[in-house]
Amino acid sequence: MTTTYPFEADSVDDALTAVGTPAVRIDGLDKISGAAQFVDDLDFGPDLLHGAVVESPHAYARIVSIDTSAAEAAPGVVKVITGEDFPYNFGMYMEDRYIFAQHHVRFVGEQVAGVIARTHRQAVRAAKLVEVEYEVLEPLLDPKEAVAEDAPLIHPNLGDYAHVPWFFPKADTNIAHWRKIRKGDTEKAFAEADYVLEDTYRVPRYAHCAIEPHVTVGKLDHAGRLTVWTASQSPHTQRHLFAEALAPLGFAHKDVRVITPYVGGGFGGKAGVSMEIIGAAMATAVKGHPVKLRFTREQEFYNTYQRQGVVAELKVGVMNNGTITAVEHKLYWDAGAYVEYGANVVNAAGLSATGPYRVPNISNDSLCVYTNLPPGGPYRGFGYSEFHFGLESHMDRIAEAIGMDPVDFRRKNAIVEGDELSYGGHMNPSGMIEAIDKTAAAIEWGVDEESKNPNTIMGKGVALFWKAPAMPPNASSASFLKFNEDGSVNVSVSGMELGQGYLTVMAQIAAEILGLPVEMVRVETPDTDRNPYEWQTVASHVTWSSGLAVEKAAIEARAKIFEVIHEVYGFEDETLYLEDQKVKCTTDPEFAKPLREFVIDGIQTDDGTWRGGPIIASGKFMPEFTNANSDPETGQGGHPNVHYTVGACGVLIEIDKETGRIWVRKAALAVDAGKAINPDLVKGQITGGLVQGLATVLYEDMRFDDDGRLMNPNFTDYKIPTSFDIPDEMIPIIVEVPQPDGPFGARGVGEHTMIAAAPVIANAVYNALGVRIKSMPITQEKIALAVTDRHHN
Amino acid sequence: MIAHEFAYERPTTLEEATRVLTEHSGSVRLLAGGTDLVAWLRDDAVAPDLVVDIKAIPGLDTIELDGDELHVGSLVTFTDLIESEVVAEHAPLLIEMAETVASPGIRNRATMVGNICSAVPSCDAGPVLMAYDTTVHLIGPGGARSVSIDDWFIGLRETACSDDEVVTHLTLALRPHGGVYVKLMRYGGEDLAQAAVGIVEYPGHEYRVAFGAVAPTPIRAHRIEEVLRGKPLGEEVIADAVALVRDEISPITDMRATAEYRARMCEVMLERGLAASHERLEGAGPAYGTRLI
Amino acid sequence: MELSLNVNNEEWALDVAPADVLLDVLRERVGTKSPKIGCERGDCGSCTILIDGRSVRSCLVLAVEAEGHEITTVEGIGADHLSELQNLFISNNSFQCGFCAPGIVLSATELLARNPSPSRHDVQEALSGNLCRCTGYEPIIEAVLAAGERNEEVSA
Incomplete structure (x- = not known):
């Protein structure tokens, strides 16, 4: 059985002129010339004030008192604000977060007060003068300790927080959400299985490390309108949360405006609202002045979202013929001090923790556990990267145990169209088998490689991945489109150009429908006053969702064009088409009406009057086939996910047996894009995601001391890849099994490309050395010590 | 800011x-x-x-060969070293070391003398300058004086230079040699040393060995040098030297590496480094700049 | 302190404090926004500028140190017409978010000025201090190598 989709987009057409081409990015010139403006590059004039944040030095403490008098008296200080000024809570999916700490601090670095001064230097100096007295409490830093029966409570009032209906917080515990899946009979299946493997895998926290730090400039003008310029993936969601959180100050949504210029990388870290609420609150405290809050790299690390750590307890049962019969996956997430966004990562992982396999008997428990570490949140991969590490390591181990080739084992069990999903729905069309075969061929799976260097050894690994967008069931996108006098087009959308090429892809979709060259379409970053709604640029959903909204707007514009041509010339709509910036007609080859002649001014008729006028259109898309209503105890009954994108990854690595150093000699990654609107940009997602994923397994790692303090909040000790840290050869493979409801068949690929990177390395290390490492990262040190220890044992 | x-x-x-x-x-x-x-x-x-700011003082930015001595001024940057033909010919180990320091945008500003004045344990120049028998020249209110590089590092970020002194230049004693600088880093990109070793072999089986990042300061490995002295390198001699590594170093466990990994890698680096420096002395071996780990 | 600064061949007379960092002075006082604030401790390379043709971290230079030197930013490189390298970056879709791009253009410009036909390793070395989180570097390296190949063709 396959899902039926209420909206069927244009079918994939061989005669495409804009879609499917490696069009040059429409923002390329901006970015290469220095013209591209990011929030910090905007000028606000001489009355711009600067904010600095007073932070908690403790992971858990009660605030006894705050003395701001010395700071208020410091040179240049305009205002000092604390939690007393903003006693509000807010949050994306659960309102457990505070603008400034209220009575308690729950992680090192949490904002306790804000100082606003004439200059940045004055603000930073004055912030050091705010005196806060704390009663220090024992922090909880480990999710397994935090779920213990007698653990102290990090949020005693958890039961009072408002939250979305698909969350199930357990009051009087540290469990903020517990996603359960129960399907079939796992107990029976494990009893009947020929082989059962059970083990625990550990994944630490990671940082997004967009090179642009978070920056916010807020201004409450004297007419009462709040404008906030943010480096954000989520302008409309931010506007909504600002308006809601600050509602006691009397804001209507129409009075709050979010403007988001180019964003210097997001990766999930700039989704939702994190530090931006501090900037918005500061703006309300200094009416009439713009105030800028720019996080330092250190703050970027410890007080914006982090990727959550997880302890994954996994049990899988198989038959000797290689059929997987049961999966039991328990995920204990280190979700941090506030989980308003991170709890949905937990939810998404829980729904899909079988991985891309056909599994008849499932028991998933995904627990969102409060700890006294910085708030977890969205990060490219959204929980999937984390659980795939253990899951895909496990699959290799099982294949070996039953004497099956790991690629054959995966091919046998890979989920395909129509297979039942863990929550009861059915799998969408998927090119998984093609992805597996092409990946295996690209790395010459089955052919042993010999190293020429006596110190090194070669290894190969494979891993599969899948991911669905994690969204509210009614997350929507919208677009406006208008023609200009010369037949060029402006498209307004509110998805964000994070670098993925969103603006270019939207331009290609509009250009395709309207018969225009891509260069004739301008798409810019949004302003919530002028651009139509977009939920957020997350979940790898905008090519699909916003793309559909743009496609619909373009189709509407095309219909209006045909309507005026019909009215004036009498051609029937079905005979008309757009090509080369002209309207043409299948029944009259001579007819070719340039768009520029009428899309604003209309067409003059024989009697001298005019028909038509400016061609404008709009489009919107909301998935109308999803719902998040399911049984809390089994997860059955809903249809929470719109579709899954799948793929496979394979590597050839070389390892120095003594030092443990790994060189990735070759990495192939195949992803089923449905339809690559711009193959060059899809390849960009593959190379970029792959390298980001490889870094998480090879060296990246947030390190906290016993007091919950982050020890490496900088690039000196949190290493992200340089130009030397990439595979010698990367082989991007685009699979195209169309998504029936996608624009031209497209589905998202942005996050997926990093998901398989961790297990593929774990599997290749095992393949080379026979050492199985079950905690990330798999550093050269870990390998070297494991190899020598094995020799000693 | x-x-x-x-x-x-x-x-x-x-x-x-x-x-x-x-x-x-x-x-x-x-x-x-x-x-x-x-x-x-x-x-x-x-x-x-x-x-x-001492950059306006003339004469501190030169590299000069004077007989069998190489003078390196205190304003000489790592890039200057890398691009110097004199250095390439007479002290190629300086280049092998300089190329591991940060990245070009840092090396265009950072000076080698600044590196030893900052005196962090992972200071790259330390082990190599020790291996090259370097003298540090200073000037202060009492006039000029010089200090052997072996006496230069006092402790963490502490040197023999007092607050009122300026380092003018370094002098390296040059002889025909083969050398290596082996630096353990967390990945292929720029990094501070997790551990490092600088080795020079002079004709007549005379050796210099110094370690970085495995003690509060860069350290000269006198016992290892002693066990090697006068002996042609062979598997057994190298094994004897490697056996002394843990006596020479006092690594700590920190965020960059555990003490145990540092120690084991010092052994590996010494083993590979001795072999490579010997080959280089004989005009063979991996080209300078080739990473041995 | 009085400071005269030469930025992209324009002279600026400024009054700065000794503690003012060149990066901040370029951005806030001169209005040259292409050097970006990424880490402020020399790790990321997004504040890269050229001083007398050499790539430098402007976050690690006091503004007063720049007296008497020529500063070039990407605004100065492409002022009249884009360089061949910049065109190749565009046609190769080399960048994604573009935040690191000004710094990388300058590091690669410095490389090509000194080494017109660099090897892949040379390019990796020249860019090794410019962090890019989006691209995996490959499309950037390919564009610089292509620029090198064109230089070779011209000189051949």
Whole structure:
């Protein structure tokens, strides 16, 4: 059985002129010339004030008192604000977060007060003068300790927080959400299985490390309108949360405006609202002045979202013929001090923790556990990267145990169209088998490689991945489109150009429908006053969702064009088409009406009057086939996910047996894009995601001391890849099994490309050395010590 | 943004520099390349009243070969070393070391003398300068003096240079040699050393061995040198030297590596490094700049 | 302190404090926004500028140190017409978010000025201090190598 989709987009057409081409990015010139403006590059004039944040030095403490008098008296200080000024809570999916700490601090670095001064230097100096007295409490830093029966409570009032209906917080515990899946009979299946493997895998926290730090400039003008310029993936969601959180100050949504210029990388870290609420609150405290809050790299690390750590307890049962019969996956997430966004990562992982396999008997428990570490949140991969590490390591181990080739084992069990999903729905069309075969061929799976260097050894690994967008069931996108006098087009959308090429892809979709060259379409970053709604640029959903909204707007514009041509010339709509910036007609080859002649001014008729006028259109898309209503105890009954994108990854690595150093000699990654609107940009997602994923397994790692303090909040000790840290050869493979409801068949690929990177390395290390490492990262040190220890044992 | 405020002087002679330093002794910092100092100022790790920029003093930016001595001025940057033909010919190990320091945008400013004045345990220049029998020349209110590199490093970020002195240049004693600088890093990109070793072999089976990042300062491995002295390198001799590594070093466990990994890698680096430096002495072996680990 | 600064061949007379960092002075006082604030401790390379043709971290230079030197930013490189390298970056879709792009253009410009036909390793070395989180570097390296190949064709 396959899902039926209420909206069927244009079918994939061989005669495409804009879609499917490696069009040059429409923002390329901006970015290469220095013209591209990011929030910090905007000028606000001489009355711009600067904010600095007073932070908690403790992971858990009660605030006894705050003395701001010395700071208020410091040179240049305009205002000092604390939690007393903003006693509000807010949050994306659960309102457990505070603008400034209220009575308690729950992680090192949490904002306790804000100082606003004439200059940045004055603000930073004055912030050091705010005196806060704390009663220090024992922090909880480990999710397994935090779920213990007698653990102290990090949020005693958890039961009072408002939250979305698909969350199930357990009051009087540290469990903020517990996603359960129960399907079939796992107990029976494990009893009947020929082989059962059970083990625990550990994944630490990671940082997004967009090179642009978070920056916010807020201004409450004297007419009462709040404008906030943010480096954000989520302008409309931010506007909504600002308006809601600050509602006691009397804001209507129409009075709050979010403007988001180019964003210097997001990766999930700039989704939702994190530090931006501090900037918005500061703006309300200094009416009439713009105030800028720019996080330092250190703050970027410890007080914006982090990727959550997880302890994954996994049990899988198989038959000797290689059929997987049961999966039991328990995920204990280190979700941090506030989980308003991170709890949905937990939810998404829980729904899909079988991985891309056909599994008849499932028991998933995904627990969102409060700890006294910085708030977890969205990060490219959204929980999937984390659980795939253990899951895909496990699959290799099982294949070996039953004497099956790991690629054959995966091919046998890979989920395909129509297979039942863990929550009861059915799998969408998927090119998984093609992805597996092409990946295996690209790395010459089955052919042993010999190293020429006596110190090194070669290894190969494979891993599969899948991911669905994690969204509210009614997350929507919208677009406006208008023609200009010369037949060029402006498209307004509110998805964000994070670098993925969103603006270019939207331009290609509009250009395709309207018969225009891509260069004739301008798409810019949004302003919530002028651009139509977009939920957020997350979940790898905008090519699909916003793309559909743009496609619909373009189709509407095309219909209006045909309507005026019909009215004036009498051609029937079905005979008309757009090509080369002209309207043409299948029944009259001579007819070719340039768009520029009428899309604003209309067409003059024989009697001298005019028909038509400016061609404008709009489009919107909301998935109308999803719902998040399911049984809390089994997860059955809903249809929470719109579709899954799948793929496979394979590597050839070389390892120095003594030092443990790994060189990735070759990495192939195949992803089923449905339809690559711009193959060059899809390849960009593959190379970029792959390298980001490889870094998480090879060296990246947030390190906290016993007091919950982050020890490496900088690039000196949190290493992200340089130009030397990439595979010698990367082989991007685009699979195209169309998504029936996608624009031209497209589905998202942005996050997926990093998901398989961790297990593929774990599997290749095992393949080379026979050492199985079950905690990330798999550093050269870990390998070297494991190899020598094995020799000693 | 640097929150701390300070005064700035840019003397044009060494005399003026030492006079200013004497007047402000105790709360003054010298500025050359600035790649450490400006970062420390920004991090509030130092808070001097005065910063004295020595870049306007002429004569400190030269590399000169004088017989069997190589003089390297205190304003010579790592890039200067890398691009110097004299260095390439006579002290290629300096280049092998310099190429592991940060990245070009840092090396264009950072000086080798600044590197040993900052005196962090992972200081790259330390082990190599020890292996090259280097002398540090300083000038202060009492006139000029010199210090052996072996006596230069006193402790963590502490050197033999007093607050009122300026390093003018280094002198390396040159002889035909083969050498290596092996640096353990967390990945292929720029990194501070997790551990490092500088090795030089001179004709007549004379050796220099010094380690970085495995003690509070770079350290000369005298016992290893002693066991090697006068012996042609062979598997057994190398094994004897490697067996002494843990006696020489005192690594700690920190965020960058465990003590155990540091120790094991010092053994591996010494083993591979001795072999490579010997091959280089004989005009063979991997080209300078080739990473051995 | 009085400071005269030469930025992209324009002279600026400024009054700055000794603690003012060159990066901040370029952005806030001169209005040259292409050097970006990424880490402020020399780790990321997004504040890269050229001083006398050499790539430098402007976050690690005090503004007063720049007296008497020529500063070039990407605004100065492409002012009249884009360089061949910049065109190749565009046609190769080399960048994604573009935040690191000004710094990388300058590091690669410095490389090509000194080494017109660099090897892949040379390019990796020249860019090794410019962090890019989006691209995986490959499309950037390919564009610089292509620029090198064109230089070779011209000189051949």
